[in-house]
Amino acid sequence: MRLSPSRRKPHPDSFAIALLRAVLACTVFVAMAQTDLLFAQTDTESGWFNADRTQALVLGIVLTGAILLYVVLAASGRPLFIRKIAGLETVEEAVGRATEMGKPILYVPGLNDMDEVQTIASMNLLGHLATIIAGYDSRLHVPVRKSLVMSVARETVQQSYLSAGRPDAYQEDDIHYVSDAQFAYAAAVDGIIVRERPAACFYLGGFYAESLILAETGNSIGAIQIAGTARPPQLPFFVAACDYTLIGEELFAASAYLSKEPRMLGSLKGQDAGKGIAIVFILAGSALATLESVTGNETVREVSQIVLWLFR
Amino acid sequence: MRIPDSILHIDRRIIFLLIGAAVCIPLILQPRFQDSPTPIVQSIFDTVERLPSGSRVFLSFDYGPDTAPELDPMAKALVRHTMTRGHEVSFFTLFPEGLGQIKKITDNLLPVEFPEKAYGRDFVNLGYKAGLGGAINTMVVNFRTLINADAEGTPLDDLPMTADVDEMVDYAIILSLTAGDPGLKEWIQFAGDIAGIPVMGGGTAVVAPELYPYYPQQLVGLMGGLKGASEYESALVDRYPAYRNATMDATMRMGPQVVTHVLIVLLILLGNLAYFFGRSGRPGRNDRTDRADQADRRR
Amino acid sequence: MRRKIPLIITFIIGVVLVTGYFVTRGPFNTLYESFSDYFAIITVFAFILGGGSLLKIHLKRVSNRSTDWPYSVVTLAGFLVTLVIGLFKVGNPDGMGGEILAAGSWLRFLFDGVYNPLSATMFSLLAFFVASASYRAFRARTKEATILLSAAMVILLGRTPVGAWLTAWMPEILGFLELPNLANWIMAWPNTAGQRAIMIGIALGVIATSLRIILGIERNYLGRRE
The missing domain is CATH 3.40.50 (Rossmann fold)
Structure with missing residues (x-):
C-alpha cells in the first residue's frame, strides 16, 4: 500500500497540536535525563530520577523518537510503503459475504478490560468494521465480558453508524454484557455461534484458553474467521482454526492500516524502524559476544558490557 | 489409490468420541508411567x-x-x-x-x-x-x-x-x-x-x-x-x-495424557495419508485451511 | 468539547504516568497504584451497567417469547440466585459477618458444586477441539507446514513417557535425538526465539499504539464526536 500526498492531506491544526504534545512529552524526559541534580540511586532518595531505569529511558526515547519521526514525515506528505496484511484485506469480503447470506457478523473483543492496550486496539478496529457493516446493512453482534468494554463498544459502534449515515441501523442491544467468568463467557459465545450461525466471526483482542473453543465452534459452522491477539500462546490455536490471523503487532497495526490516515500509517512505519533497531542490537550483541569469547579482547569486552548494560 | 472423502473430512464427532475413549479408559485402568525430572x-x-x-x-x-x-x-x-x-x-x-x-x-x-x-x-x-x-x-x-x-x-x-x-x-x-x-x-x-x-x-x-x-x-x-x-x-x-x-495426581493423570497424545499423533498421520493419497481428487469445498494456505501464499 | 476534554485528560495522565515510572518521589512514584485503584473502583460501578444490560436483554427475550427464550430463564435464574446469595450471604453459617466462601455456606456450595464443574467442563472441551483442529490443520501441504507438523509430532510424543520409551534404544552418542531431548530443544531454542521475536513486535506495537493514544492521533475508541 502506497499513500501519496495528493490522496490524503493531514489536518494542519491537529498535526500542530500533536507535534506540540510530542515536543512537550520529549522535553519532560530529556530535562529529567540531562539534569544531573535529578539523578539518584533508588535507595538513597537524594534525587528525583530513578537511575536504575536509565536503560528504559534511553530505549524509550530512541523508540519513541523513531515513531514520532515517521509520524511527522508521514504528516508532511511523504509517501510510505506499508506491506499488505491479508487478514485485513479480507474484512470487506467477509462483511459482503454476510450480507449476501443474510446472516449476522460476530465480533468478540477478547477477555480483557479497557486497561489493556489490546482491548483499546480492538475497539479502534471495531469502529472501522462497524463503518463497513453499516454501509452493507448487515447486523453486528458484539457479546462482551467486561461492562466498561460494553460501554466503549456501544459508543464506538454508534459513532461509526452515525458517520456512515445509518444511525437508524444501530441496535444498542446487539452489544451486550454476558459474564465476567471466562468459561461462562466462552459458553455463551459458543451458544450464539451455534444458534445464530454468523457468516463471519472476528476474534480480536486479548484471548486465553477459550480461543480454540470459540474458533473451532466458528469453524464448525463454516464461518469466515479473522482473529488477532497479542497473546502468543493463543496464536497457534487461531492459526489452526481461523482463515486469517493477525499475529501480535498486526493487531495494533490494524486500526492504522484500515484508517489509511497518514499519521497513523507513519506510526506503523516507526514501529518497523523500532524493529530494525532491535535487529541491529541483536546482531551486534551476538557478534560482540562471539568475538569476546573467541578473541578475549579487552575493548570488545567493554563494548559488549555497554550493550549488555543497555538491556539489563 | 483414492482415499474416500469421508476419511479426508472425517466427522469431528468421531474424533471427539475417540478422544473421550482415550481419556476415560486410562482413567479406569490407571496405568502408571514413570517419569524423571527435566x-x-x-x-x-x-x-x-x-x-x-x-x-x-x-x-x-x-x-x-x-x-x-x-x-x-x-x-x-x-x-x-x-x-x-x-x-x-x-x-x-x-x-x-x-x-x-x-x-x-x-x-x-x-x-x-x-x-x-x-x-x-x-x-x-x-x-x-x-x-x-x-x-x-x-x-x-x-x-x-x-x-x-x-x-x-x-x-x-x-x-x-x-x-x-x-x-x-x-x-x-x-x-x-x-x-x-x-x-x-x-x-x-x-x-x-x-x-x-x-x-x-x-x-x-x-x-x-x-x-x-x-x-x-x-x-x-x-x-x-x-x-x-x-x-x-x-x-x-x-x-x-x-x-x-x-x-500423586499428576502421575495418575499422565495415563490419559499419554494415550491422548498418541491418538492425536495417529490422527495427524491418518489425516496426512488421506491428504496425500486423496490429493489428486478435488479439494473439499469448504476446506477453510486450504483457503488460509492460499491466503498465506498470497502474502 | 466532549471529545477534546477526554483527549486532554488522556494526554496529561499518559505523560504523568510515564514520567512517574522514572521518578523516585511521591506523588509520581505511587501514581500507577493510585490509578489502578481508581480503575478497580470504576470497574465495580461499571458492573451495574453490565448486570443491567444482562437483565434487560434476557427479560425482553422472555417477555417477547423470542427464539430460545427458555435459555434466558436459566440465565436470569442463575444470575439472580447467585447475586442474592452472595450479596446477602444467604445460608452463611456465620451470617453477614462471615467469610464470603465459608465452609458450609450456600455460596461455597454453588462455587464447588456448580461453578467449579461447569468451568472445568468448558476447559476440558479444549482436548476435543485440539484433536479436531490438529487433524484438520497439521497437513504437510508446504515445506513450512511440514516443519510445523514434524515439530508438533516431536513435542506431542516427547512430552510423554512414550517418547522416552520409543527412543530409549538409541546409543548414548545419539542421545540428543531422543524424543524428550528433542522436544526440550525445540521448546528451549526455536520456540524461545519465535516467542521473543513476537514479544518484541508486540512491545513495539504497544508503544506505537500508546503513543497514538497519548498524542490523540488515535481516537476511534472515544466514540461519539461533537
Whole structure:
C-alpha cells in the first residue's frame, strides 16, 4: 500500500497540536535525563530520577523518537510503503459475504478490560468494521465480558453508524454484557455461534484458553474467521482454526492500516524502524559476544558490557 | 489409490468420541508411567530443597477451578515439599477464584498430611487481592499497604509467622501457579526483576511456551502442564520415598495424557495419508485451511 | 468539547504516568497504584451497567417469547440466585459477618458444586477441539507446514513417557535425538526465539499504539464526536 500526498492531506491544526504534545512529552524526559541534580540511586532518595531505569529511558526515547519521526514525515506528505496484511484485506469480503447470506457478523473483543492496550486496539478496529457493516446493512453482534468494554463498544459502534449515515441501523442491544467468568463467557459465545450461525466471526483482542473453543465452534459452522491477539500462546490455536490471523503487532497495526490516515500509517512505519533497531542490537550483541569469547579482547569486552548494560 | 472423502473430512464427532475413549479408559485402568525430572523442573525442586529450613516461601495460586486439573497437582507437590522441608508458606492469589483453590489445600491436604502444622505459625492464607500486576507492584513498593491482614482479617502482626514480614524481600522465593494473566510473567516483571526475589513455578501447558524466554535468567524453573507436575512428583518421590505410596495426581493423570497424545499423533498421520493419497481428487469445498494456505501464499 | 476534554485528560495522565515510572518521589512514584485503584473502583460501578444490560436483554427475550427464550430463564435464574446469595450471604453459617466462601455456606456450595464443574467442563472441551483442529490443520501441504507438523509430532510424543520409551534404544552418542531431548530443544531454542521475536513486535506495537493514544492521533475508541 502506497499513500501519496495528493490522496490524503493531514489536518494542519491537529498535526500542530500533536507535534506540540510530542515536543512537550520529549522535553519532560530529556530535562529529567540531562539534569544531573535529578539523578539518584533508588535507595538513597537524594534525587528525583530513578537511575536504575536509565536503560528504559534511553530505549524509550530512541523508540519513541523513531515513531514520532515517521509520524511527522508521514504528516508532511511523504509517501510510505506499508506491506499488505491479508487478514485485513479480507474484512470487506467477509462483511459482503454476510450480507449476501443474510446472516449476522460476530465480533468478540477478547477477555480483557479497557486497561489493556489490546482491548483499546480492538475497539479502534471495531469502529472501522462497524463503518463497513453499516454501509452493507448487515447486523453486528458484539457479546462482551467486561461492562466498561460494553460501554466503549456501544459508543464506538454508534459513532461509526452515525458517520456512515445509518444511525437508524444501530441496535444498542446487539452489544451486550454476558459474564465476567471466562468459561461462562466462552459458553455463551459458543451458544450464539451455534444458534445464530454468523457468516463471519472476528476474534480480536486479548484471548486465553477459550480461543480454540470459540474458533473451532466458528469453524464448525463454516464461518469466515479473522482473529488477532497479542497473546502468543493463543496464536497457534487461531492459526489452526481461523482463515486469517493477525499475529501480535498486526493487531495494533490494524486500526492504522484500515484508517489509511497518514499519521497513523507513519506510526506503523516507526514501529518497523523500532524493529530494525532491535535487529541491529541483536546482531551486534551476538557478534560482540562471539568475538569476546573467541578473541578475549579487552575493548570488545567493554563494548559488549555497554550493550549488555543497555538491556539489563 | 483414492482415499474416500469421508476419511479426508472425517466427522469431528468421531474424533471427539475417540478422544473421550482415550481419556476415560486410562482413567479406569490407571496405568502408571514413570517419569524423571527435566532440568527446568529439577531447578525448582533443588531451590526449594536447598533453602534453609524455616525459610519464608510465597505461593501464589493464580488460577481458578477451570485449570485446576492441571495446576492442582503442582500445588499439592509444592505444598508437600515445602512443608516437608519445614518452610513457612504464605498462600496468596491474584484470581478471585483462587481463594477456593487455596481452601482445598488448607482444608483438605494440610490437616490430613501435616496435622502438626499450625495456621499462623507454619502457613498463612493472605487471600485474594485485586489489581492484577498493579497489586504485585504495590506489594513490592510497600507490602503492608496492600496486605496488612490475612484472608480472615487477622492482622499480620498477630500471626507469629508474618509478624516481622514488612517487605516482599522478606520472602526467600516466590512460587506462582499460572493460568494466564496475571501470573508468572507479572511476578517476574514486577517482583523478580525489580526486587530481585527468585521467581519460579508452574503454568498450564498452553501458557508454558510463553514463559520459556524467561528461563533461566529471570525464571528459576518452570513446570509446564501436567507433565511438569508429574516430573516434580517423581523428583519428590525420589528424594522422599515416604511419598511413594501417596496419591500423586499428576502421575495418575499422565495415563490419559499419554494415550491422548498418541491418538492425536495417529490422527495427524491418518489425516496426512488421506491428504496425500486423496490429493489428486478435488479439494473439499469448504476446506477453510486450504483457503488460509492460499491466503498465506498470497502474502 | 466532549471529545477534546477526554483527549486532554488522556494526554496529561499518559505523560504523568510515564514520567512517574522514572521518578523516585511521591506523588509520581505511587501514581500507577493510585490509578489502578481508581480503575478497580470504576470497574465495580461499571458492573451495574453490565448486570443491567444482562437483565434487560434476557427479560425482553422472555417477555417477547423470542427464539430460545427458555435459555434466558436459566440465565436470569442463575444470575439472580447467585447475586442474592452472595450479596446477602444467604445460608452463611456465620451470617453477614462471615467469610464470603465459608465452609458450609450456600455460596461455597454453588462455587464447588456448580461453578467449579461447569468451568472445568468448558476447559476440558479444549482436548476435543485440539484433536479436531490438529487433524484438520497439521497437513504437510508446504515445506513450512511440514516443519510445523514434524515439530508438533516431536513435542506431542516427547512430552510423554512414550517418547522416552520409543527412543530409549538409541546409543548414548545419539542421545540428543531422543524424543524428550528433542522436544526440550525445540521448546528451549526455536520456540524461545519465535516467542521473543513476537514479544518484541508486540512491545513495539504497544508503544506505537500508546503513543497514538497519548498524542490523540488515535481516537476511534472515544466514540461519539461533537
